[in-house]
Amino acid sequence: KNEVEQSPQNLTAQEGEFITINCSYSVGISALHWLQQHPGGGIVSLFMLSSGKKKHGRLIATINIQEKHSSLHITASHPRDSAVYICAVGTNTGNQFYFGTGTSLTVIP
């Protein structure tokens, strides 16, 4: 059983489309992170959430603590958004981290 589940695993979109990636978790958390990993390995932390909603440019992340669910939205998607998006949670019982398996996004021009 995975503590963090992401969907979909793979996603292909046309440039300009609105994209949603979902993350569900089963542990008590202190914070949820959305990470972006481009080919070559480098990881960038996009958001850290413990409640509500955050927006950065075309990216929006929301979290529902009661439902243990988070979504990452990309508006007006662009080919440069092509990457693997990973959801990670930090637990509230000792700084353990669990990761989703990632969503591989390809945006076609």
Add this chain to the structure above:
Amino acid sequence: KAGVTQTPRYLIKTRGQQVTLSCSPISGHRSVSWYQQTPGQGLQFLFEYFSETQRNKGNFPGRFSGRQFSNSRSEMNVSTLELGDSALYLCASSEGTANYGYTFGSGTRLTVV
């Protein structure tokens, strides 16, 4: 402000050898955590150090160890390397707890032959 620096970027080792990886956190960050990423298992948490003390540890064998120095730089050591240890090893630094943002390094890609 310099980011998280991991060295070396690439490494090739032979089975049975040991390896040491280094991570220099962002200045002022006291927490350094290490992760292993493989195609089969994805990202997995190895351990976290805070103020020179290991604060938490993932489910990895004792061959994987680490330490943190007084300047917050951290090293990770893997002894008696196995082929399955081939992976991207990432470290991340933060100010303190999971409530603070994490900054990741670019990783060290280890290949065991």
